[in-house]
Structure formats: structure tokens, C-alpha cells
Amino acid sequence: MKYATLVVSLVLVLSACGGSKVVREPPAPLPDFTPQTQIQELWSAGVGGVSGKLPVRLMPHLDGNTIYAADMRGRVTALAADSGRRLWETNLNLTVTGATGVGEGLVVVGGQKGQVIALNREDGKQAWSATVSSSVMSPPVAHAGVVVVQTVDGKLTGLSVADGKRLWVYERSEPALSLIGTAAPIVVDDFVLSGFASGKIVALNIKDGRALWEFTVSQPRGRNEVERMVDVDAPLLIVRDTLYAASYQGKIVAVDMRASGRLLWTRDASTFSGMDAGRGNIYLSDEKGHVLALDQTTGASVWKQDKLRGRSLSAPAYINGYVVVGDYQGYLHWLSAEDGRFVARHRVGSDAVTARAIPGAQALYVLNQGGSLAALQPRAR
Numbered sequence: 001m002k003y004a005t006l007v008v009s010l011v012l013v014l015s016a017c018g019g020s021k022v023v024r025e026p027p028a029p030l031p032d033f034t035p036q037t038q039i040q041e042l043w044s045a046g047v048g049g050v051s052g053k054l055p056v057r058l059m060p061h062l063d064g065n066t067i068y069a070a071d072m073r074g075r076v077t078a079l080a081a082d083s084g085r086r087l088w089e090t091n092l093n094l095t096v097t098g099a100t101g102v103g104e105g106l107v108v109v110g111g112q113k114g115q116v117i118a119l120n121r122e123d124g125k126q127a128w129s130a131t132v133s134s135s136v137m138s139p140p141v142a143h144a145g146v147v148v149v150q151t152v153d154g155k156l157t158g159l160s161v162a163d164g165k166r167l168w169v170y171e172r173s174e175p176a177l178s179l180i181g182t183a184a185p186i187v188v189d190d191f192v193l194s195g196f197a198s199g200k201i202v203a204l205n206i207k208d209g210r211a212l213w214e215f216t217v218s219q220p221r222g223r224n225e226v227e228r229m230v231d232v233d234a235p236l237l238i239v240r241d242t243l244y245a246a247s248y249q250g251k252i253v254a255v256d257m258r259a260s261g262r263l264l265w266t267r268d269a270s271t272f273s274g275m276d277a278g279r280g281n282i283y284l285s286d287e288k289g290h291v292l293a294l295d296q297t298t299g300a301s302v303w304k305q306d307k308l309r310g311r312s313l314s315a316p317a318y319i320n321g322y323v324v325v326g327d328y329q330g331y332l333h334w335l336s337a338e339d340g341r342f343v344a345r346h347r348v349g350s351d352a353v354t355a356r357a358i359p360g361a362q363a364l365y366v367l368n369q370g371g372s373l374a375a376l377q378p379r380a381r
Helices: none
Strands: 004-006 037-046 061-063 066-070 075-080 086-091 096-103 106-111 115-120 126-131 141-143 146-150 155-160 166-171 177-179 186-188 191-195 200-205 211-216 237-239 242-246 250-256 262-269 275-278 281-285 291-295 301-305 317-319 322-326 331-336 342-347 364-367 372-380
Touching: 037 331, 037 342, 061 096, 066 096, 075 096, 075 106, 106 146, 115 146, 141 186, 146 191, 237 275, 242 275, 275 317, 291 322
Parallel strands: 004 177, 096 141
Antiparallel strands: 037 372, 061 066, 066 075, 075 086, 096 106, 106 115, 115 126, 141 146, 146 155, 155 166, 186 191, 191 200, 200 211, 237 242, 242 250, 250 262, 275 281, 281 291, 291 301, 317 322, 322 331, 331 342, 364 372
């Protein structure tokens, strides 16, 4: 690999780059409040966790009434979303770092050494395997006969859904220093969108990998490589015809996809965890641990919750009028989507919740780093 990567947890002091320091502040204590909502745990199941020092964030995937999850040791599990009943389980001989992608009848995971494994969605049997250029740190996406995989060396690879054969590769130069990880590609109609460590978003034709348009979320600025980091590592978000993207140490932007990436609005923000939408707002957790609500149309601030500073928050999830974020101690904080006030708190074990919770029709599904997957349902007191 030609470039260095930086693990941003961020408990780092980086003095080699022009004396710059990035210091993480102590986590805020749990805030006091009067609960207004009761959280009921419908079921929980062990699906294996994350081990080692890699900053891996394995995402479960809800598809109909089935939820799929994978752990770093190569265990892939399918569970009934309404009961937690185990439907199938497959053990793979690899370190999984990118999961879980579901589509085109497949469940697809990526490995630390560039392995891509496709399983049959119905029974978990292996359909095919392939190898790409470097580590896969985000879920592959399958659509329109193509499995799209993003790797940490700045490449997007299109593989055939049928047999895993390589169809195309898109490559662009990456900066000397970047965050470990990549945002998962997303697909709209017949094109695929992805963010890069250069601060850019690129739209490709999913059939042949041809670049259609690109947009710069944030320009690198600063005296050294650390200050110039502008990775688009937060998962992209699409609401109707608008694409929302955010970068580290940069900006959040709203882009009109009907007009080949025309900018609608922009504002300063820094995040690498992701966003969600609801009630006409965009919700995000910034690098300091603030939870922000922004107006979808204008980007204007609606509210800000700053009492979770330093608690290493997950991306927010919106469900039924609530905004939910996880933290490093395994707590889920339930905020009112209207004004950001605390309404409930629930703990899913003591391991960190780093992956965004998955909203479903009947429940919110959350996976912690220890491998505990739980279905939660809010109820008014």
C-alpha cells in the first residue's frame, strides 16, 4: 500500500506533522433527566463481535423479516427479525472487516486481505468468492447484476453477481494520510455513488464503472497532512432526489442528483459516523460528540444536543419521532426528534455501540462490538 492510514478513535497525539496535536477530551458523564419513554427489549441474540485493534464497524442489514450480521472471525448469521430465531449460520475462514451487504439474492462480506465472499441469502451456502486489491472496510453492495466493493486503496471494483468475475475497476489517487475505513457505496437506479479520502464524491455507471460526475465535499486545507484530512467516510444518505454527504474536518453538503451534482447547500461540519433523516431534518453526530439536527432543505440548524461530548457516538438512527445514538459504554440515548431533549436511555451490554442502529417497522435493531444484537421497541410511559 502506497499511503499511510490513520486510526482515528481519536485518542492520538500527532506531533510528527508540524507539531499538530489531536487530543480527545474526557467523555461527559451520563446526563440526568426524567425518562418519558420506556424501552422494551423484544429479543437479543449473540452473533459474534469485533476483536483486535482494527477500527472495524460491522453493520447488520435488515431485509424484509430477516436481519443479517457478521463478526470479525467470519461467522455470518441470519435471524428472524420478529423473534431473533436463528435461520442459518455460516462460518468463513477469513477476518471479516466489511459487512453486511445484501441484494440480488446474496449476502456479501469483505475481508481484511481483500477477500469477497458471496453467500446464498436463503440458506447461507457459499455462492462464490473473489479477491480485490486491498482491505474491504465497508459493506459491499449488490444491484443490477453487479456487486460493488470499495477498498482502502481508493478503488471501486464491480464483480459479477453470477460468479464474482471482475467486470470493471475505478481508481483514483488518494492522499498520503487518511482515516482507516471507507463509506459503503450506495446505488440509485443504474449508477453507484461513493465517497473518497480526497473529499470527493463520484457517481459511476454501475454496468461499466464509467465516471458520470463528481462533486467536491471539502477541499484539503492546513499546514500538514493531519490538518488536510477530509475523508468522506460517513455513509452517504439519499432522501428522494437529494444526496447528503459529510467529510471529516470539512463540510456537510446537499446535492441535487437530478442536476448531475448541483450544490443545494453547504455548512461546516466534521463527522465520519454517518447521518439519518426524518421529520424534514438531517441528523448527525459530529466528531466532538454533539448530535445535530439540520433542516433538509436549507441546512439551517434546528437543534443541537451537546451533553454527550466525548462519548464516541454512533451515527444517529431516526425511528418514530426519536433520534437514537449509541456510545462507547453500550448506552443507547433516545432523543426527541423535535427538540433534541433526552427521553430515554437503554444499555445493550457493556461493549461499545459503534454501528448505526437499524430502524425497522416494528423495532430498532442494534449491534454492539461484543456481538450482542437486540431488537428494541419504545413505549410511552
